Amino acid sequence: MSRWTRGYHRISHYWRDNNFVHLTEQIQIVIAKILSILMIIIILVALWDLMIYLAQILFTEPVGFLTNTLFKIFGLFLNILISMEILENITAYMKKHTVQVELVIVTSLVAVARKIIIFDLEKYSDFALLGLAVAIFALSISYWIVRTLNSDPRG
Template sequence: MKKWFPELMDQWSQLSGYQRFERLVSLVLTVAIGFVVLVALYYLVVHVIELLFVQTRDPFDYRVFQAVFDMILTVLIAMEFNNSIVRTMEGRGGFIQVEIVVLIAIMALVRKFMVMDMETIEPLKIVALAAAVLALGLSYWLVRRGGNGSS
């Protein structure tokens, strides 16, 4: 097992029971999310080929662009989420993990902005999303500032 998952077995004997449990749960989640990412990547490739070559749609049509980037960003968000779990498994959680979670939330909001239909969305919803981006940006800045040890 150490050969395949050195992160999991690193310092195993020095870990408490809960820390071992946490690493095992992290491993299961990593494998599950990895499988989801592979399936999503497969569907992404199939869908892009279908959109661009089978349906002979204009790749510069904004609906095609939105659909493709929606799928790409979804896969990237899942990969970043998986990366944060791997960091936990490696014992590098804590402050860095907060930074990653905030970045994942920012990516999710960017994805939301990219796929929203500007003709049908309510203006108040755009304001709310913009406020969320501003709050997350401020949170990210505070986490980075606190992590660097500056005052």
């Protein structure tokens, strides 16, 4: 059998539907693992940045510094929490091989809540705040619908 024929048979083997689906699933798993590792690195770097920032603030700012920097500290904390939620989404995908819609909605709620917590009324218009309120409302309704559909009717 010639080299071309063997190559053709090898390639045609992977193009069969079952084999191709299996190959794409394996690629998705590798990508999810790489994303998990990168997200862990991001979380650790963000945590380090938060610790450095807090140390600098504690040792250099005068008494009453929290009034000026509290929203920035909250934003940094929530960034780490959102990153952890994204990591949880990735690991849930690796476990069940499906996107967990409930987790995605909760992550989105945390992200929009972060935006509201650090919202600067002097910097943005009232319409921006209204847009965030509509987003929270829509995500809350979505979460309620998904939660109701996923709940066990037996209680």
